[in-house]
Amino acid sequence: MTTADFLISQLKRAGMRITPQRVAICTLLTSKDAHPTAAIIYEEIKKVYPSLSLMTVYNTLNKLVELGIINTLGHIGDDNVHYDAHNEPHINLACISCHKIIDIPSEHVNHLEMEISASRGYKILGSRILYYGLCPDCQNQISS
Amino acid sequence: MTTADFLISQLKRAGMRITPQRVAICTLLTSKDAHPTAAIIYEEIKKVYPSLSLMTVYNTLNKLVELGIINTLGHIGDDNVHYDAHNEPHINLACISCHKIIDIPSEHVNHLEMEISASRGYKILGSRILYYGLCPDCQNQISS
DNA sequence: ATTACTGCAAAAGATTTGCACTAGG
């Protein structure tokens, strides 16, 4: 079962209908290193489903976020809202120059969550951990 | 020197002019447990400076973010973009029910930053660490 | 005295809403 299939099964379990548009959105969301914005998803999928409406993209993204299946990363630099389909705790590392985002697994992240719920009595539902800076490539470009 | 004064001195150092509006914005940003949105800042300060324009708020916030003096937290639940004036690494803990946000200092956060720059060659410029869930008060309200 | 900042009005985006049509279950 692919990661996209996992998202789709979650949708189905929540009583939502599985349309080709939603399958395409889930597939794109779970493709390698994808942290797309609504607009990027729209442009990509439009190539395959020219009739796709931006509204459907928002509709599906909102439902996925509502169900806690995907996460909102927020704005990276001057861009728009990015989404992240990987829901296990991890760090997002964004380059403010080229706007690339990579995921980093980290042991410390798990410690954080325990630390918080233990000390504050909060019931943790999710997290959004973002570091931003310059990736190695962009550092080279600037110094050269 | 108050925290607000610190923000203001940073502005001055960056060659920006110190206007009463900016002082008011910096003061509000650094008031206890403040993680306001642009709209909240506008409404608050308007009480004191009725002539304040929302544009000035955006103008100042954008410059502060640009200079790396404050941080954008992004959207919390269905709200708008929240800002955070506390720039030393820490965790933001947001309640998705009452939209309150608290800051938590954490040792693990420092480990994270070192871990990332060491392993990936990124030059880290800032971070945005947000956990969301239910605060103790809201947990009680729901269960009762 | 300069030159940046303010605040108005209007524009530009992004996201949401209303509604008839289509298609998944």
Add this chain to the structure above:
DNA sequence: CCTAGTGCAAATCTTTTGCAGTAAT
């Protein structure tokens, strides 16, 4: 069959832009 989802158009809301007047340095 029946209801949820789609996609269009238009509305809404946040944020940006242009510009004349104002004020900080």
